[in-house]
Amino acid sequence: MNAEIGFLKECRVTLTPMCLVFLTRPTPDGRREVLLGRKKTGFGAGKIVGLGGHVEPNETAVQAAARETAEESSLVVAVGDLREAANLTFRFPARPAWDMQVAVFVADQFTGDAHESEEIAPRWYPTDDLPVQDVWDDNQYWLPQVLEGQQLNAEFEFADDCETVATVQIVRVSENQPE
């Protein structure tokens, strides 16, 4: 292989690996709620999001999910209690550097109390009354389904505003029993 081809191979665009975590708990009136939070800094600041962030080179997505949960909320969740619920690809043709692949986990077993961190101000929301005005536009296509126990893979392409979903491809993987 000549040097130029080797260089081009090195340059191929890879998706940044990220994780997202949704902790859920029952309420006294028989409903369920999910821990979301207002993102205070960084990517998506101002939006209401799940806990999460980058998967570091030395860890798996599920390890990153447990670590980010602790860092961002002070809650402790065991790797074995995180169920992978979705694999999402987000593409931003107007800002390809933002392209990412997000492993989404759900857990209903964890310990501690949720505390605000530098990154996020966590708050519990009823799963049937999500703050739809303040979440990423893509959430409507997968978050309610994931919270109902479905498992899915999906790919989203964002419009030039990098805010609005332009195209959606959803592959339903399986239908689980709600937790």
Ligand SMILES: CNc1ncnc2c1ncn2[C@@H]1O[C@H](COP(=O)(O)OP(=O)(O)OP(=O)(O)O)[C@@H](O)[C@H]1O
């Ligand atoms: C485009 N539509 C989207 N819909 C739902 N959630 C989205 C999202 N796009 C990004 N997210 C999540 O937002 C967090 C950003 O995290 P971001 O601030 O970049 O990383 P964070 O600083 O926490 O990681 P490090 O601490 O640097 O590792 C991360 O969980 C990521 O999965």
